[in-house]
Amino acid sequence: MAGRSPGTGTAYVASHRVKATSPAIIDELLQEYGGRVEYNLGAGSAGFDAPQSVAATFVSASCSSERKGKLESFCGYGDVAGDADLRSHFTQKLVEQYGADPFGDLGVIVTAGANNAFVTAILGCTDVGDEVVVPSPFYFSHEMVLQTHGVQMVRSPRLPPAMLPSVDDMVARFSPRTRAVVLTSPCNPTGAVLCKSECQRLLRACRERAIWLIFDAAYEHFVYENGTGDTSDGLPLPCASDGVMYLFTMSKSYALAGIRVGFLVHPPHMTDQLLKVQDANITHPTRFSQHIALHVLRSSTSSWHAQHRSYLKQIRDRLVELLRPVVPTLNCPHGAFYLFIPLPPGTLDAEAAHFLARTYGLLLIPGSAFGTLALTNGDTQYLRLSFAKLTLTDTETVAARLRAGLSALSQRPSPRKLDVKTV
Template sequence: MTQGRPLLNRRLDGFGTTIFAEMSALAVRTGSINLGQGFPDTDGPEEVREAAVRALREGKGNQYPPGPGVPELRTAIADHQRRFHGLAVDPDTEVLVTAGATEAIAAAMLALLEPGDEVIAFEPFYDSYAACIAMAGAQRVPLTLRAPAFRPDLDELRSKITPRTRLLLLNTPHNPTGTVLTREELTAIAELAVAHDLLVVTDEVYEHLVFEGEHIPMASLPGMRERTVTISSAGKSFSYTGWKVGWVTAPAPLVTAVRTAKQYLTYVSAGPFQYAIAEALRLPDTYFDTFRADLRRKRDLLADGLRAAGFEVHRPQGTYFITTDISPFGETDALAFCRALPERHGVVAVPNSVFYDDPEAGRSLVRFTFCKRDEVLREAVGRLRRAAS
């Protein structure tokens, strides 16, 4: 190793992954309720799990599956896009199965960016965005969503587009703020993309977790089908986050480009689970409606409890995260607050500041997840309310 060379490229340091590990370790050490990391504490539909078991027993996917994904899943993804969004997608040329949405994002950035390109993304970022942009040698340009509304300033967005801007990276519903972009906002963004000939990569993993408003895929808007890479995954919609089944839908040339990069990441993954998710995507509307209603109820349970405990609560329109402000407690440092919270009150959360380029922008904001059992949420709220009384 060259003397003095850093072990970690600093462009990749300082984001959420390390704080998740720290908070999870604190939860274990203190016996705290972990509302920091966003994964359910119950499995998804039994019939989906049984479909995975059946695939294993029948030898489906136990060896390398096809590089683009098994045909059954690619067809199910295309059918899903038509069923829910009215989008016609060719399963043979316009669908790519990935190891979760995170790999899809990485492959898209590596495939579509050149060193020196600029990428505009909404801040606070999902933590992999900054790292993936950096790995591609590109430059992230944040457009900050500011409390309490967390809406994009479209004039500011317009001002950030330069001759070096190559791509817009959007996330709706947005993690961690829970913002769902409106048709008017998306239309204005689409018009900018067309006018400046920009590519758009949209992270839509929370597409079925919208509580207010509606999910509108960017690819469905005029002029966007040919320039949009749409990313989603099974983990959030079916509560099997450990299976890591994601996908890309886009015009064939863009899918080919993303696949070219993806083959050097995992090549293939999750063989038997692909067959199970193909069945999951065909579940009846009642599944998706009940799932969404259940999470809306959990959101309200936790939001009301946090407000009663003294937090300023920004009730999300989607996702399964709630952003709160700790200023009412006279606190201003969310990182210090979250590090102390497990010892003081037996609850774990994460500071939003780790999702910003400028930590000051989210300095007093803290994120909680509500994708947990009701009794867990009630106990967490009880602990926090007892501490506040």
């Protein structure tokens, strides 16, 4: 008879892979502090409203004289690859956004957000025991996917203070078991943007060894300037390249995290194999979500993205200006909507996060959730701050509280010794 799981009284237990997987710390912090902090700076979701066409789509679907036909189409099974109109319009958008037909023949699968796209990509190109090289810090969900599927993450430390990945270090970590490299640019959690020339150099190294390059473009519309010399808005790699898969999402750029629509762009010879994974997993996103995504893509414009990007850049610039006096090494990120804040020496990130939440009403995420222990300067720990939901007025208040909190932390070797009060 199988042994009982300690403390549960049952022999029916989770798999070793799942039990060994690190939990999403953001969920734990939100559960503890979500309703008790004044400023939730942990969630990586957009603060601006979704396009107005979303409301119009709901009204049209519920009140149209064609309602019966629409409901039938929403409730029935669809194409596992996603609705044809949505895939076609998304492909058209890519061509319009990134130049005169740089894509050629490509495959597009509609997914339930970028996380689902990543799962499908990983299951489509790796086997249990394979290795995937990932610059660290990284998006924590990527680690969870690799752990739950029995794939070994090989961490390549980013280089402080800009937190750029090192192509040379990533390539040095290739082994006969390496099947893929995951590159997120702009990066969650650091906002780092890898320049075009370095992306191309990494792609050449991967091609020489038949290693997949999985490019997470979740923050494609949040590149603020050409800070590394030759970075351009948009994708730094040719999308139709053999050996490259791209992850896109409607969650960030269109503020549609709740509808769960993303896209996996891939070489066409992989379509049949990837559809096996998708069919066995979610089959396809809801038809209604795809209907909303189609109308948003049809109605949105580049100026709409530019407007929100410009506002977020103001928030970023002001935060960096206000925090630099107490955090001289704070990096100004060139993309996404996060600050990755180095803590005073000897300060533990988890303890600092609890201290700031309880004392100053600020919820930030410990950097260790994103793999900071692989950094070359392991003595320094970090907190991730999302400024996506801040207004300019909020920015002043948040910066003042954070300066006070970081100053308090710098005066003691450990936040455990600090007195905790309530805001």
